[in-house]
Amino acid sequence: MPRFRLLAIAMSVALAACSQSHNEAGQAPAAAGSAPAKPSTAAVAEAPASNPFFTVSTLPYQAPPFDKIKDSDYQPAIEEGMKQQLEEVEKIANNPEPPTFENTYVALEKTGVLLHRVMAVFNAITAANTDDALQKVQEDEAPKLAAHEDAIHLNDKLFQRIQAVYDQRDSLKLDPESQRLIDVVYRQFVMAGAKLSDADKAKLKDYNKEEAALEAQFNNKLLAAGKDGALVVDDKSKLAGLSDEDIAAAAQAAKDRHLDGKWVLTLQNTTQQPLLQDLTDRDTRKALFEASWTRAEKGDANDTRDVIERIAQLRAQEAKLLGFPDYAAWSLQDQMAKTPETVMSFMEKLAPAAVARAKAEAADIQKQIDKDQAALKQPSFKLEPWDWEHYAEEVRKAKYDLDESQIKPYFELDNVLQNGLFYAANQLYGLTFKERKDIPVYNPDVRVFEIFDKDGKSLALFYCDYFKRDNKNGGAWMDNFVQQSKLLGTKPVIYNVANFTKPAPGQPALLSTDDVITMFHEFGHGLHGIFADEEYPTLSGTQTARDFVEFPSQFNEHWAFDPKVFANYAKHYKTGEPMPQALVDKIKKARFFNKGYDMTELVAAAMLDMNWHMLTADQPKQDADAFEAAALKKDGVDLSYVPPRYRSSYFLHIWSNGYAAGYYAYLWTQMLADDAFEDFQQHGGLTRENGDRFRAMILSRGNTEELAKLYKDWRGQDPSIEPMLIHRGLKQAPAK
Numbered sequence: 001m002p003r004f005r006l007l008a009i010a011m012s013v014a015l016a017a018c019s020q021s022h023n024e025a026g027q028a029p030a031a032a033g034s035a036p037a038k039p040s041t042a043a044v045a046e047a048p049a050s051n052p053f054f055t056v057s058t059l060p061y062q063a064p065p066f067d068k069i070k071d072s073d074y075q076p077a078i079e080e081g082m083k084q085q086l087e088e089v090e091k092i093a094n095n096p097e098p099p100t101f102e103n104t105y106v107a108l109e110k111t112g113v114l115l116h117r118v119m120a121v122f123n124a125i126t127a128a129n130t131d132d133a134l135q136k137v138q139e140d141e142a143p144k145l146a147a148h149e150d151a152i153h154l155n156d157k158l159f160q161r162i163q164a165v166y167d168q169r170d171s172l173k174l175d176p177e178s179q180r181l182i183d184v185v186y187r188q189f190v191m192a193g194a195k196l197s198d199a200d201k202a203k204l205k206d207y208n209k210e211e212a213a214l215e216a217q218f219n220n221k222l223l224a225a226g227k228d229g230a231l232v233v234d235d236k237s238k239l240a241g242l243s244d245e246d247i248a249a250a251a252q253a254a255k256d257r258h259l260d261g262k263w264v265l266t267l268q269n270t271t272q273q274p275l276l277q278d279l280t281d282r283d284t285r286k287a288l289f290e291a292s293w294t295r296a297e298k299g300d301a302n303d304t305r306d307v308i309e310r311i312a313q314l315r316a317q318e319a320k321l322l323g324f325p326d327y328a329a330w331s332l333q334d335q336m337a338k339t340p341e342t343v344m345s346f347m348e349k350l351a352p353a354a355v356a357r358a359k360a361e362a363a364d365i366q367k368q369i370d371k372d373q374a375a376l377k378q379p380s381f382k383l384e385p386w387d388w389e390h391y392a393e394e395v396r397k398a399k400y401d402l403d404e405s406q407i408k409p410y411f412e413l414d415n416v417l418q419n420g421l422f423y424a425a426n427q428l429y430g431l432t433f434k435e436r437k438d439i440p441v442y443n444p445d446v447r448v449f450e451i452f453d454k455d456g457k458s459l460a461l462f463y464c465d466y467f468k469r470d471n472k473n474g475g476a477w478m479d480n481f482v483q484q485s486k487l488l489g490t491k492p493v494i495y496n497v498a499n500f501t502k503p504a505p506g507q508p509a510l511l512s513t514d515d516v517i518t519m520f521h522e523f524g525h526g527l528h529g530i531f532a533d534e535e536y537p538t539l540s541g542t543q544t545a546r547d548f549v550e551f552p553s554q555f556n557e558h559w560a561f562d563p564k565v566f567a568n569y570a571k572h573y574k575t576g577e578p579m580p581q582a583l584v585d586k587i588k589k590a591r592f593f594n595k596g597y598d599m600t601e602l603v604a605a606a607m608l609d610m611n612w613h614m615l616t617a618d619q620p621k622q623d624a625d626a627f628e629a630a631a632l633k634k635d636g637v638d639l640s641y642v643p644p645r646y647r648s649s650y651f652l653h654i655w656s657n658g659y660a661a662g663y664y665a666y667l668w669t670q671m672l673a674d675d676a677f678e679d680f681q682q683h684g685g686l687t688r689e690n691g692d693r694f695r696a697m698i699l700s701r702g703n704t705e706e707l708a709k710l711y712k713d714w715r716g717q718d719p720s721i722e723p724m725l726i727h728r729g730l731k732q733a734p735a736k
Contacts, residue, residue: 053077053118059439060450061461061493062482064121067440071133074122078141081115082148088112089152092161099161101172105181109487109536116537120481127473128465128497129443130223139216146212147205153192154201162189177704181536184703187334193322204321211314215656218307219473222295222650225302227470229295231265231288239263241280241390243405248504256470267292268499269474269652271601271643274512276389277404289386296649297625304649305624311655312612313621320617328613328661335545336668336707340614343664344607349721350667351603351637353730357596358642365391368398383641392594400590404512406583411516412573413466413500413509420516420569421523422449424559428691429527430454436461443469445502451530460484460530463495466509466519467502473652474499476518478525478553484532484540492541494529496522508573513587517557524556525549531699539703546658547665548707552699554666554673561587562686595729597642604637604644606664609654611635613661624648672711674723679715 052068054077059065088111095103126134152158165172166186169179193204232254233239239247250263257264265275265288273292279285296304315327324330328340337343366383368391373380383391397403418433425431436448439461446465453459463481475498482493498518503509511519525542528549532541542549559565570579611631615622628648632638646653653659680690697714705713712718725731 051077053114053121054080056117060436060458061491063439063448063461063493064442064481065440066442069121069442071131071137074118074134075137075141077114077118078122078137079144081112081118082144085112085115086148086151089155089158093155093158095161099164101165101174101178101182104161104165105178105185106487106536108185109181109485109538113488116483120479120483124479124481124495125442127477129469130471135220135223139213139220142212142216143209146208150192150201150205150208153189153194154196154205156194159189159194162186162194177535177539180704181539184538191322191330191334196321200321204318207314207318207321211311211318214307214311214314218304218311219652219656221302221304221307222652223471223473225296225298225304225650226267226269226474228302229267229291229298231267231284231291232259233263233265233284236263238281238284239279241278242275243278245503245507245510246275246278246501248507249501252502252504265291266468266470267295267474268468269650270645271647272385272389272645274389274501274514276386277393279390282387285386285390286384293643293647296647304655308648308651308655309621309624312615315613315660316615316617316619326614326616328610331613331661335662335665336547337664340610340661343610343661343668347603347607347610347664347667350599350730351607351635353725354596354599354603355637355639357730358600358639359596361392361395361594361596362388362639362641364395364399368394385641385643388597388641392597396590396593400586400593402583402586402590407513407579407587408510409572409574410570410579410583411511411513412571413511415569415571415573416511416516416519417464418569419571420560420565421519423568424520424556424562424565424686425523425527427564427686428559428688429531429695430688430691431459431530432456433462445469458491460492460494462526462530463493464497465495466498466500468499469502472497472499475652476522478522478529478542480529480541483537484529484534485537486533486535488537492529492532494526496526498522510573517560520557520560521553524553527556528552528699531695532702533700534702534704541702544703545665545707546662547668548672548711550665550669551672551676551711554669555676558673558677558680559686564686592729599728599730600637600639600642601645602666604632604635604642605646605651606667607635607637608632608644608646608648609651609659609663610661612648612654670728671721671724672719674727675719675721676715677727678720678723 051073052065053073056062057065089108092104092107092111097103122134122137126138130138162185166182169182172179174182193201196204230253233250236247239250242250247263250265253264253266254260254262265273267273271292273288276285276288279288296302319325319327319330322330326340328343332339332343337346362383365388369383369387370380372391372394381387393403422431422433425433430453432452433449434452436450439448441448441463443465445467446463449462449464450458451460451462461481476496478494478496480492480494482490484490484492496519498515500509500511500515529541534540537543566584567578570584571577572579608628608631611634612627625648628644629638632644637644651663653663654661659665676694680686680694683690694714698710701710708718722731
């Protein structure tokens with residue numbers, strides 16, 4: 001089953017990843033299983049003197065000392081961290097004093113400091129800068145961590161104390177955050193199986209241990225599949241249409257793999273690939289698409305299908321054991337949506353409009369193909385998924401006189417970062433930023449900034465790691481190296497990761513429109529963590545429901561094209577001249593371009609996720625490809641030219657990143673984000689007054705209150721789907 005924040009092992013907001021129409025990633029796995037394996041006493045005995053994880057970092061904000069951390073440091077620290085936390089938990093469980101909030105709930109919050117410290121870094125590095133040694137540790141430790149977490153959540157003596165305090169919670173006269181902690185932790189234990197019989201607990205531990213091992217296998221297989229699946233091109237003419245910068249990057253990628261004289265088109269984690277837009281050779285487009293589509297389905301050591309089929313089967317069995325009809329019903333009970341029926345009803349309101357718009361877009365694209373082929377005196381052909389991005393761009397040029405190559409020179413990465421993201425954060429919240437080159441990083445691509453609050457006081461550290469590497473998971477995400485907690489006396493240390501194409505040496509990093517939105521999205525997650533102001537780590541920052549955690553990030557996307565922010569960063573990388581107003585107007589006019597495609601591929605993926613996790617325990621192990629095809633057809637989203645954003649075999653979010661039965665959250669939180677932006681627009685837009693209120697009532701509150709109430713208290717009403725339908729091009733805005 002998914003793991004809980006009690007151990008602070010996961011919650012890579014990786015968030016998710018991570019925006020709906022841009023690069024995403026998700027939460028790193030934690031644990032489950034039987035009794036924890038004993039750590040190697042030899043390794044642990046030698047470790048404290050030289051292992052940097054065994055002491056609190058002396059760097060600012062307790063930032064990880066990457067200049068001292070070695071691969072060999074992780075495993076001893078993880079195993080000693082588990083050992084220490086279990087000893088701490090046993091003391092709480094066996095405390096002879098009557099259970100109280102302080103000696104049970106607060107005491108639990110203070111456990112596992114070493115384990116939390118090492119896992120925060122280990123999860124980051126195995127996602128963004130891994131190697132064979134770390135992948136081996138990951139696979140070795142996953143079942144042990146699973147067993148460790150079960151040893152806590154399924155500890156009967158401990159749960160009796162938790163239950164006793166929970167039963168008297170209304171008479172304790174605690175502050176609201178402490179009351180919320182009781183509710184959240186109690187629910188975590190119950191969801192993890194704390195009320196099961198001993199026999200069922202043993203069965204659940206076995207399930208969890210197997211699932212944890214499979215999730216680690218899936219993650220590592222997929223990373224290798226993505227690397228090995230890259231398209232190698234021998235003939236430069238096959239790259240016609242790509243910019244000089246893209247060709248140079250492909251040559252560099254080949255050189256990095258010792259393939260001199262060739263070009264390598266690396267894969268991002270989604271089905272469609274950015275370079276399909278520019279490639280004019282149809283055979284190359286098809287080859288690149290198929291490299292993406294089949295990356296994890298080649299019948300080799302990296303084929304993930306058997307793994308995901310078993311994970312789905314295990315999750316259904318776990319749900320039945322816990323008293324639920326399916327995994328989705330179990331998983332959604334602590335989310336805003338609450339039930340699979342609510343989720344599916346919500347998506348069924350979106351799917352028909354999205355599909356209808358996608359079909360209309362496809363008709364326009366087919367006309368463009370026919371026109372182009374006629375001009376070449378060649379027979380036409382039927383639109384295929386590898387054609388969509390390329391000919392859609394031609395349609396955009398024809399309809400709006402606009403193409404991405406006109407835009408990219410105005411989106412240089414550092415300018416977007418400093419004069420876009422940071423500028424918007426200053427205007428809304430009064431933040432200022434200073435680059436710190438004295439703090440060690442895990443890769444030369446990584447940069448570090450110190451963030452200062454509106455009163456000039458130091459607030460947080462922010463790391464950004466934006467360029468694609470073969471040893472990095474696909475997508476984009478946010479997480480913490482150090483989590484904020486007043487109880488523990490820690491301030492937030494946040495990081496954002498993405499997979500933008502790294503330019504050849506001496507060339508600028510020019511971004512696409514989607515890349516820019518991805519940066520704003522992930523920094524929205526960052527702000528959610530940076531503004532955390534909680535007492536307890538379990539409730540801090542992004543430790544919220546999946547269908548709320550993507551709200552601040554998708555809301556922050558809106559500022560990418562706010563006129564004031566846009567004018568501050570959209571400047572030509574050579575001349576510094578602002579983007580011409582005529583080009584700005586074209587971008588505005590084309591704002592709904594391709595929205596049917598974007599929404600359909602997202603809805604298809606979200607519905608596919610729900611179908612996998614609405615399987616029941618009495619159903620047989622599924623054939624991944626047959627199941628996927630049937631599910632898409634059943635839900636009416638099986639358009640041949642609009643494949644789901646993720647195929648089952650490389651759907652990282654749902655198989656190892658914590659978004660199982662939760663990918664719909666990107667859609668749900670679009671509703672929240674668009675409704676929230678409507679409120680901002682009604683009250684003056686980009687102002688400090690609006691920003692400070694949003695920070696005080698949403699961004700700084702973490703999970704300290706029921707999230708639907710948190711939103712309603714700020715907004716003054718429940719969220720409406722209408723702004724989402726309008727903003728996403730699925731409904732006409734009302735006439736004014």
